[in-house]
Amino acid sequence: MDNISTGDQLILLSKLLNPSEGHSDSDDDDCGAYEAPKVTPATISATPSQQKVCQTVQKIKENFPRNLEEWEALEETHNEELDTRKRPEYRISYKQEVKVEDVFLQMSNKTSATSSCEDMTVTIELPEESCDVDLMELKTTDQEIDLQTPIYRLKLPLPHPIDPDRKKAAWNPDTKRLILTLRMTRELDFLLNPSEGHSDSDEDDCGAYEAPKVTPATISATPSQQKVCQTVQKIKENFPRNLEEWEALEETHNEELDTRKMPEYRISYKQEVKVEDVFLQMSNKTSATSSCEDMTVTIELPEESCDVDLMELKTTDQEIDLQTPIYRLKLPLPHPIDPDRKKAAWNPDTKMLILTLRMTRELDFVNF
Numbered sequence: 264m265d266n267i268s269t270g271d272q273l274i275l276l277s278k279l280l281n282p283s284e285g286h287s288d289s290d291d292d293d294c295g296a297y298e299a300p301k302v303t304p305a306t307i308s309a310t311p312s313q314q315k316v317c318q319t320v321q322k323i324k325e326n327f328p329r330n331l332e333e334w335e336a337l338e339e340t341h342n343e344e345l346d347t348r349k350r351p352e353y354r355i356s357y358k359q360e361v362k363v364e365d366v367f368l369q370m371s372n373k374t375s376a377t378s379s380c381e382d383m384t385v386t387i388e389l390p391e392e393s394c395d396v397d398l399m400e401l402k403t404t405d406q407e408i409d410l411q412t413p414i415y416r417l418k419l420p421l422p423h424p425i426d427p428d429r430k431k432a433a434w435n436p437d438t439k440r441l442i443l444t445l446r447m448t449r450e451l452d453f454l455l456n457p458s459e460g461h462s463d464s465d466e467d468d469c470g471a472y473e474a475p476k477v478t479p480a481t482i483s484a485t486p487s488q489q490k491v492c493q494t495v496q497k498i499k500e501n502f503p504r505n506l507e508e509w510e511a512l513e514e515t516h517n518e519e520l521d522t523r524k525m526p527e528y529r530i531s532y533k534q535e536v537k538v539e540d541v542f543l544q545m546s547n548k549t550s551a552t553s554s555c556e557d558m559t560v561t562i563e564l565p566e567e568s569c570d571v572d573l574m575e576l577k578t579t580d581q582e583i584d585l586q587t588p589i590y591r592l593k594l595p596l597p598h599p600i601d602p603d604r605k606k607a608a609w610n611p612d613t614k615m616l617i618l619t620l621r622m623t624r625e626l627d628f629v630n631f
Contacts, residue, residue, distance in 0.1 A: 319626070344624075347551045348416040351387050354527045355422070358382040358444070376522045378449075383423060385443040389415055396434045399441070403427045408443065420595050423447045449519075451494065523591040526562050530597070533557040533619070553624075558598060560618040564590055571609045574616070578602045583618065598622045 328334040357380035365371050373379040391414050402409040405424045410417045429446035503509040532555035539545040548554040560583065567589050577584040580599045585592045604621035 343416075343418065344553050345551065346416050347549070348411075349391075349414060350530065350532075350552070351389055351410075351415045351417055352529045353385055353387045353417065353419065354529075355525065356384045356386070357525075358384050374522070376520065377525070378519050381446060383421070383425065383445045383447055385419070385445065387417060387441045387443070388439065389441060390439045391415075392439060399434070401432060401443075403430055403445070405448070408445075410441070418597070420597075421445070422593070422595075423449060450497075518593065521591050523586075524566075524589060526564055526585075526590045526592055528560060528562045528592065528594065531559045531561070533559050556621060558596070558600065558620045558622055560594070560620065562592060562616045562618070563614065564616060565614045566590075567614060574609075576607060576618075578605055578620070580623070583620075585616070596620070598624060 328337050357377045359373060359380040359382070361373065365373055385408065387410060389412065392412050394413050398413065400411040403425070404427055407418065407420045409419075424447065425445040426448045431444040433442045433444075434440075435442070503512050532552045534548060534555040534557070536548070540548055562585060564587065567587050569588050573588065575584075575586040578600070579602055582593065582595045584594075599622065600620040601623045606619040608617045608619075609615075610617070
């Protein structure tokens with residue numbers, strides 16, 4: 264370093280202050296890999312924590328928003344992380360319409376499984392909410408619901424796609440419960456529920472029949488037969504082509520045909536608070552979920568009498584899958600977790616399984 268002239272030092276300092284100029288793709292790749300780092304004042308004698316910050320900055324640059332839609336999605340994600348409103352408890356159940364001919368004559372293919380249910384019911388507990396129902400904001404898409412009140416916020420991904428235009432909401436101010444009834448729109452529901460979709464308007468909206476392709480299967484075919492033909496064609500297009508696709512399709516079908524009950528559960532968050540956090544305020548922790556290290560999932564299994572060794576629990580960074588002889592719960596998680604840092608506790612008296620999962624969010628090392 265002593266042999267570098269003052270002019271060379273100024274050029275190196277200019278390149279350091281303006282990283283967007285004069286950097287090739289190979290420089291960006293070397294900054295993220297650290298196998299052969301470029302020697303700069305920022306990398307000489309860098310500690311592991313400084314290298315970790317540099318890697319995070321490089322990752323943020325790669326995922327930086329490039330248009331208005333990406334900016335809005337990033338802003339919504341940040342607002343959810345910084346939202347200090349409570350997450351309410353909720354439970355999901357299923358409902359089906361059963362008529363006299365279904366009970367006594369067995370004229371339909373309906374069973375007690377969720378595959379024979381038309382509606383999904385989401386019951387949300389809001390015990391501390393005292394505002395009027397006009398101040399509650401509810402947004403629904405085909406994959407999730409987003410409920411916002413002055414005290415609570417619930418953004419819930421749904422286990423099945425729904426029709427956002429066919430929903431009902433009922434608020435009970437005495438019990439402080441909001442009950443949402445959502446009509447599910449699974450791909451082959453019309454086979455299990457043939458009574459739906461037989462009106463002229465439904466048949467017109469179901470597909471583009473103005474100029475159908477003439478084949479032996481469509482000549483003199485009724486609208487219901489045309490609908491079946493379209494579904495078969497769609498299945499052929501999405502037919503599995505390798506072993507991985509076959510296994511994924513088999514797992515999806517097993518979930519649809521599983522007759523085991525879906526237990527009730529609730530998700531809460533837990534953080535480790537020490538003496539210096541309470542009295543000296545030495546950390547940046549708040550009461551928000553962004554300051555919590557662990558996620559707690561409490562699952563109620565009131566009818567389960569088997570031993571804990573017969574319960575099967577699988578966890579990934581995005582979901583948990585619990586299977587018992589009576590219950591089955593496959594739950595997508597609101598935050599990514601570390602599957603290797605989990606704890607499970609079974610209480611045979613209260614019939615509750617408590618899972619403690621360590622969250623692994625992108626910038627947790629800054630909050631803790």
